[in-house]
Amino acid sequence: MNQPPDYRCGFVSLAGRSNVGKSTLLNAMVGEKLSIVTHKPQTTRFRQAGIKTTDNAQIVFVDTPGIHRGGGKALNRAMNRTALQTLSEGDVVLFVVETFRWTAEDEDILGHLRQLDVPVIAVANKIDRVTPREKLLPQIQSLSEKMDFAAIVPVSALRRTSLAELEKVIVDLLPAGPPLYPAGQQSDRDEQFHAAEVIREHLLLRLQQELPYGTQVGIEQFEDKGQLVEIGAIVWLERAAHKSIVIGRGGSMLKGIGTAARHDLEKRYGRKVNLKLWVKVRDSWSDNAADLQRFGYDT
Numbered sequence: 001m002n003q004p005p006d007y008r009c010g011f012v013s014l015a016g017r018s019n020v021g022k023s024t025l026l027n028a029m030v031g032e033k034l035s036i037v038t039h040k041p042q043t044t045r046f047r048q049a050g051i052k053t054t055d056n057a058q059i060v061f062v063d064t065p066g067i068h069r070g071g072g073k074a075l076n077r078a079m080n081r082t083a084l085q086t087l088s089e090g091d092v093v094l095f096v097v098e099t100f101r102w103t104a105e106d107e108d109i110l111g112h113l114r115q116l117d118v119p120v121i122a123v124a125n126k127i128d129r130v131t132p133r134e135k136l137l138p139q140i141q142s143l144s145e146k147m148d149f150a151a152i153v154p155v156s157a158l159r160r161t162s163l164a165e166l167e168k169v170i171v172d173l174l175p176a177g178p179p180l181y182p183a184g185q186q187s188d189r190d191e192q193f194h195a196a197e198v199i200r201e202h203l204l205l206r207l208q209q210e211l212p213y214g215t216q217v218g219i220e221q222f223e224d225k226g227q228l229v230e231i232g233a234i235v236w237l238e239r240a241a242h243k244s245i246v247i248g249r250g251g252s253m254l255k256g257i258g259t260a261a262r263h264d265l266e267k268r269y270g271r272k273v274n275l276k277l278w279v280k281v282r283d284s285w286s287d288n289a290a291d292l293q294r295f296g297y298d299t
Contacts, residue, residue: 025155049063084112124139195231199261206253
């Protein structure tokens with residue numbers, strides 16, 4: 001593809017607390033489900049880039065864990081470090097907030113954003129919940145008083161409302177330069193990463209409220225055999241008492257998780273998937289730096 005002389009390319013960091021819709025926004029902007037999405041806090045644990053390439057720009061959206069208070073475990077600290085480091089690496093930052101909800105965690109993040117020397121766009125998400133739309137005006141005014149944002153853009157990531165306007169604002173702020181990734185590439189992560197995340201998504205969706213945060217998925221086998229993809233994965237837990245819950249009576253819970261994950265993976269690959277899951281215990285892995293590094297976290 002021949003790029004015009006004014007082609008733009010850069011990294012756009014997504015900042016915000018948990019559950020404001022950063023991952024939903026990334027998926028909607030790229031047009032592909034790359035980041036898993038659930039209603040539970042701290043669903044996103046890893047840094048991941050979603051890449052959108054157009055005729056005049058390449059936008060590299062970088063999704064990060066939600067910056068959060070509390071949770072003194074090594075995992076929480078690692079997630080916050082990853083999120084804060086990513087902010088300083090972006091050419092543009094999207095500060096995603098929830099319309100008509102401002103918390104102490106939002107205020108904490110704003111403090112970090114004020115120290116950056118890059119354009120920050122405030123994205124007021126979930127406007128689909130606001131009727132009539134005139135009610136947004138006080139929200140926009142309130143945001144404008146908090147910081148000198150490069151722009152304030154109200155959107156609905158879920159309904160894909162006003163995303164074209166947001167994209168235009170982003171592109172105008174990106175530096176000039178050639179694309180960093182091939183035109184067809186949408187993620188900087190490999191398929192093993194995505195397979196593990198799909199499995200973890202269904203663990204989050206099906207397990208009890210307190211249990212998913214002690215789970216981690218590791219891919220032990222990933223073989224592409226043409227018409228069939230063979231995947232073997234281990235669900236790691238940090239307490240032996242949780243093993244019976246994850247497996248369920250007669251293996252019913254684990255089977256349900258595996259079936260749902262397999263269906264999603266077959267949609268992703270467009271072919272059959274043979275998925276095998278095992279459950280193992282690694283005591284207190286979420287508070288052990290060596291275990292976190294083993295599972296791919298930045299420590």
